Amino acid sequence: MQHKPIHIIIVDDHPMVIEGLKTLLSDDKRVLIKNQFMNGTDTLTYLEHNSADIVLLDVNLPDINGVEMVPKILNIRANIGVIGLSTYSEPSIINQMIKKGVKGYLLKNVTGEELVNAITQVHQGDFYFGSEVQKILADSVTQESNDQPKLTRREKHILTLIAEGKTTNNIAEELFISPLTVETHRRNLMQKLEVPNAASLIKVAVEKHLI
Amino acid sequence: MQHKPIHIIIVDDHPMVIEGLKTLLSDDKRVLIKNQFMNGTDTLTYLEHNSADIVLLDVNLPDINGVEMVPKILNIRANIGVIGLSTYSEPSIINQMIKKGVKGYLLKNVTGEELVNAITQVHQGDFYFGSEVQKILADSVTQESNDQPKLTRREKHILTLIAEGKTTNNIAEELFISPLTVETHRRNLMQKLEVPNAASLIKVAVEKHLI
DNA sequence: TTTTCCCTACTGGTTTTCCTGTATATTGAT
DNA sequence: ATCAATATACAGGAAAACCAGTAGGGAAAA
Numbered sequence: 224m225q226h227k228p229i230h231i232i233i234v235d236d237h238p239m240v241i242e243g244l245k246t247l248l249s250d251d252k253r254v255l256i257k258n259q260f261m262n263g264t265d266t267l268t269y270l271e272h273n274s275a276d277i278v279l280l281d282v283n284l285p286d287i288n289g290v291e292m293v294p295k296i297l298n299i300r301a302n303i304g305v306i307g308l309s310t311y312s313e314p315s316i317i318n319q320m321i322k323k324g325v326k327g328y329l330l331k332n333v334t335g336e337e338l339v340n341a342i343t344q345v346h347q348g349d350f351y352f353g354s355e356v357q358k359i360l361a362d363s364v365t366q367e368s369n370d371q372p373k374l375t376r377r378e379k380h381i382l383t384l385i386a387e388g389k390t391t392n393n394i395a396e397e398l399f400i401s402p403l404t405v406e407t408h409r410r411n412l413m414q415k416l417e418v419p420n421a422a423s424l425i426k427v428a429v430e431k432h433l434i
Numbered sequence: 435m436q437h438k439p440i441h442i443i444i445v446d447d448h449p450m451v452i453e454g455l456k457t458l459l460s461d462d463k464r465v466l467i468k469n470q471f472m473n474g475t476d477t478l479t480y481l482e483h484n485s486a487d488i489v490l491l492d493v494n495l496p497d498i499n500g501v502e503m504v505p506k507i508l509n510i511r512a513n514i515g516v517i518g519l520s521t522y523s524e525p526s527i528i529n530q531m532i533k534k535g536v537k538g539y540l541l542k543n544v545t546g547e548e549l550v551n552a553i554t555q556v557h558q559g560d561f562y563f564g565s566e567v568q569k570i571l572a573d574s575v576t577q578e579s580n581d582q583p584k585l586t587r588r589e590k591h592i593l594t595l596i597a598e599g600k601t602t603n604n605i606a607e608e609l610f611i612s613p614l615t616v617e618t619h620r621r622n623l624m625q626k627l628e629v630p631n632a633a634s635l636i637k638v639a640v641e642k643h644l645i
Numbered sequence: 646t647t648t649t650c651c652c653t654a655c656t657g658g659t660t661t662t663c664c665t666g667t668a669t670a671t672t673g674a675t
Numbered sequence: 676a677t678c679a680a681t682a683t684a685c686a687g688g689a690a691a692a693c694c695a696g697t698a699g700g701g702a703a704a705a
Contacts, residue, residue: 239544240451243451243453310521334449375680377683388637390660403683422597423599614653
């Protein structure tokens with residue numbers, strides 16, 4: 224019994240990755256690459272008028288952030304299975320993507336076999352996460368909550384100023400507020416990020432992409 | 435007049451990138467992919483016994499750092515043209531690679547055309563840097579010296595401990611040395627990285643990939 | 646062998662950060 | 676209109692960081 228092939232859209236701004244994906248999938252007759260795009264907007268306009276089963280979505284697109292792309296895609300066609308793709312394994316991003324509704328996530332060191340597994344499983348309505356991704360998620364659950372704490376606008380601003388090496392007084396002058404206020408913000412920042420001082424504040428801020 | 439094809443070695447730990455490169459190069463008869471490897475050590479042992487014209491070298495290998503790979507390759511066969519490949523455009527790394535002797539550098543968003551250009555040019559003994567890479571290099575020259583300052587082993591170690599939020603006393607205890615010594619190291623670090631305090635120290639350390 | 650670099654350590658002082666707790670005006674959302 | 680979140684501000688004190696300069700011993704390089 225022949226199934227009709229699973230229709231795939233590839234979204235990645237690297238020609239060589241697109242070619243690689245095509246090659247890895249070309250042997251398998253269960254899948255059919257229907258189209259490919261190198262940015263987010265083209266993908267979305269295409270999907271307005273055409274359907275697909277699976278979107279293989281690179282996280283680092285030139286125009287639209289991968290995390291933002293997911294809901295946009297699902298908004299247009301809720302029955303599409305989105306599989307995230309990225310080179311590096313950053314727990315916070317993976318977590319965000321899952322929250323936004325991806326059904327699968329793969330690192331770019333996948334083999335063709337894994338890729339096909341992911342696609343077929345997601346097409347059947349299941350989730351699929353590569354073994355490495357699973358390990359990362361497991362670590363991130365046990366070790367610490369990798370959610371981005373919500374920082375206010377002001378806090379983010381002050382955070383960047385701290386990172387620039389400015390002292391409380393410098394910052395206060397720059398923002399025309401009391402040094403005491405700046406101190407309060409700094410304290411709140413350290414509390415939110417659960418660190419004991421400014422140095423590690425900057426470190427986790429960078430890790431969590433807040434800077 | 436037919437030239438004999440340029441012999442290429444691909445080194446990248448992502449199967450899909452390898453496949454992509456192969457596809458992008460498969461049309462062109464001037465080049466011939468001789469072999470491919472997914473890590474540094476295999477590449478080096480292969481080159482001990484076999485030659486090649488060009489090595490396409492990914493910067494992020496699982497075992498050996500790309501920057502360290504270049505001299506190792508050139509040490510085995512000085513006449514090989516090494517072309518660096520990476521996803522992201524980090525001036526300091528590109529600079530380091532050039533110092534180590536790469537003849538070309540490309541971002542992974544290259545087109546097949548550019549790729550072939552790079553290979554043929556490098557094979558003729560010229561340099562080739564993608565347009566984006568050139569822009570990055572130009573910026574890095576004008577804006578600031580993106581060289582990594584030379585930190586000693588001890589300094590690097592202490593730097594990471596500072597980033598973890600440890601105080602001078604904590605670090606001193608951990609390393610069984612005087613807090614005063616740790617302070618000295620910290621001061622030297624700040625001086626070398628030209629920053630006024632620990633917070634910005636961590637920031638530039640992250641930027642310069644020292645952490 | 647001399648020189649240079651690295652790690653170590655100190656004095657003595659100033660500035661900044663960090664802690665704990667409190668409090669009010671403003672803004673935004675329900 | 677009211678409640679929650681945000682930005683603002685303060686006090687008082689302990690801890691840590693930062694500044695400037697100096698210096699010895701050991702290892703490695705010239």
